[in-house]
Amino acid sequence: MSHLVEIRDLKVAFDSVQVLHGIDLNVGRGEAIGLVGESGCGKSVTWLAALGLLPGKAAVSGSVRIEGRELRGVHRSALESVRGGRIAMIFQDPSSALNPVLRVGRQITEAVSLHRGLRGETARAEALRLMDMVGIPDARRRFDLYPHEFSGGQCQRLMIAIALAGEPDLLIADEPTTALDATIQAQMLDLLIQLRTETGMATVFISHDLGAVSQVCERVCVMYAGRIVEQASIAQLFANPRHPYTRGLFDAIPRLDGPRDRLIPIPGTVPDPRYLAAGCAFAPRCPNAAAYCDFQRPALDTLADGRHLACFNPVPPANSLPVRRKILEGV
């Protein structure tokens, strides 16, 4: 089966500083993939580069194919039929992505006519349908309001409505819930799950919140310093993270139950892309690092259980039992 989107060896450099070191990623039809990692690991840059949205000074190489058609290096007009139409993207801050001086109804209608060629009453009816679909109450009456008259959560819903206007095959959600309150965040995750069930579109969910990713996605890629270091299904990753970085991300999350112990941070910080070591970029922060990790880089290998992992000294496999169950059985 061919994939909806295939990214091969995607590299990005800003001012000859390489920030993305060859990303290979497939997105299947209707699939939901999470991209996690700390800030500055290249999660957003991957998709901005794939869609040609980076500024001109960025040097991008590699291949991005949608249903076999190459996107890299094609003419702008060809790219624009894909952007918004086949692949839509929503961002963290909805209020800065909406135009503050245009009524929201008009902004959605504009997207509908641009991508689907609908005009007049039909376009308006479709815009209203989208507003209903993303859960804006009383859409008819609020069609002519301005973005500032909506709350942050509703602005994000409006952004999703605009993103859905072109009936995309793939929705890329870049930290869509980070700026929202806890109860609104839960609503938004619910909405993303529901929309995917209704429309069958694939979703890429970029987030630093492993909890949120696990609600929405089936497969997760963990990124560190411009590379994918582990890729696995949600169940595999949560039962038994193998890369020490993935494990560290899990351990650092404070718990809502159990004892209130000291947290387990990952020491140090994400490396500066200008001064990357020759070896594994995570080695300076890694509890399992051996001397050779500093100058040899592990390749992203496929393991027997289907996951991809780039590490010489991974966390040992847990014999397919979740950690907590093992503890209970040990008592």
Added chain:
Amino acid sequence: MVAPLIEAAALSRVYETRRGVFGKVSSVRAVDDVSLKVSPGETLGVVGESGSGKSTLGRLLLGIDPAQHGRVTFEGKPMPTFGTAEWRASRAKMQFIYQDPLAALDRRLTIATQIREPMDIHELFEGSARTDRVAALMAAVGLRHDQANRYPHELSGGQRQRAVIARALATRPKLIVCDEPVSALDVSIQAQVVNMLRDLQDELGLAMVFISHDLKVVRNVANRVAVMYLGRIVEEAPSDMIFASPRHPYTRALVSSVPVPGQPLKGRMILQGEPPNPADRPSGCAFHPRCPFAIELCRASVPELRPVEDLRAAACHLVDSANAPIAA
């Protein structure tokens, strides 16, 4: 019972806004009749959504923003009026840590200068002792001594927040109010800073008011937690208790909205509707339009915050003082 370090009684703060030059004045009740106590060495967590008044409450506690009603007592004495010499002197004993360290630091001064500044202003310690103390503070928050002459933009987000914390500790305060101190940091760095705050608190016996929307962090840091909704405290209890068995419907919704890695979203109590506009406060219990259990009484009368069991207070008509939880 230890005498509280800081005590607030019936604090209220109303902001007046006008739509346009000739528009009607509308008032926003940001904090409404809030009372709380913090003992020496204790951490009180304050949680709530945006617009719940938690940041305003922090500012009221330190007198940065004067309350219109109610009073704040620090070490048994009333808080001096904002802007007076006594108020400025009191700043040495209480400090504020903001969410955005880049905005809180002066971009043109090195971090060593900035950590030293509070000691210069309050004339604490003598000449070279100040320099020694800057070095000691930097070590305490985990900054390297070679970073002393760096400027804020040369540090990472986590390092900047450490510098802000070192500066807040310079005058040996007894109380620190932290407003979302780790919200802008990555989870791995967040854990570093949270551990550091806990260690410093143990060593120095600091009292903290920890304001955050992140329930997981608050649970880890705080001894006691107050949940705010539209300017009022709706539930207050020890940290372990409030997260293990929330009683107020809003607290229950908040706790259940936290995504736990590996647990599906099913069976959660997902609130419908938006957080209400503070300028257009619903009648009765402000939570009633979103509350799945609301009855007629909730629309009509505001529930008082009252003790419902040992160590726990809640403001809900439907939480009775017997131990029975409300119908789920």
